[in-house]
Amino acid sequence: MKKFKDLDPLIHSQLRLAVMSILISVESADFTFIQAQTGATAGNLSIQISKLKEAGYIEVTKKFKGNYPQTRCRITASGKERFNEYVNTLKDYLDQK
């Protein structure tokens, strides 16, 4: 198996790639929506979202909807750029195969 040396290691993981793929195609999404689509556990998803947030790839806002907390995620301009780079690198790799 060929190793992806040039791929952004922060995006190149199953769950973080899934989160970025959801956020690239929407304006914003709830934590619960992302969790339902990825099938991840809340704890695991929370850790991966924190990593993407710390890298500046996504923004996370917390509000209250009624009595319940609502976490909303949105991709940043830098996140979009990194995701596009990731997809282009992936395409190059697949074209070379």
Place this chain on the structure above:
Amino acid sequence: MENGEKIMTGEESFRIITEMINRTKVNISNSSFHFLFWGWLIVACSLAEFILWKFTGVSSPWYVWFLVIPGVFVSMIYGFRAGKRVSFQTYADNIYVWTWMAFLIAAAVLFIISSGRMQFVAPFILTLAAIPTFLSGFIIKFRPLIFGGITFWVFALIARFAGNEVSALTVPLAMFTGYLLPGYMLKRKVNHEKV
């Protein structure tokens, strides 16, 4: 899904990207309310105006159209509440909302510049209303709305060139083909998809 620190192949990565993007389609679940609400409200206003004009001596029957003002508030409050309930919002959802907001503003401007000549406003308002209806059909990929928008343009031409009585009835007829029929079909589609 695993936290995924293991190495993925290129094919696996593409599969995840494609699968996740396909799960984020346009939110259309609350659209039918607006088509049905506005369809029936405008049918009521236009028929009331027709009856007042034809069978009573009321000098300005078009005053019934002021009912549209509370209608705008009802629609906005419903849209705002529904917007807070959705778990994700796509770019297409935003275009959809702002297309209708642009129509609302254009319609308000049209009413203001047409004041005093309200009996001639029907062909213009139908021409204008066709645009967001037609575009919405493309945004949410729902053909009945595209056809509904086209029927608005047909009825606008009829309203302009037919006699006064026929012209007065074009608006309620247009509401059936442009808002109510697509609205009920959309509602049925959404209910069907939920099952």
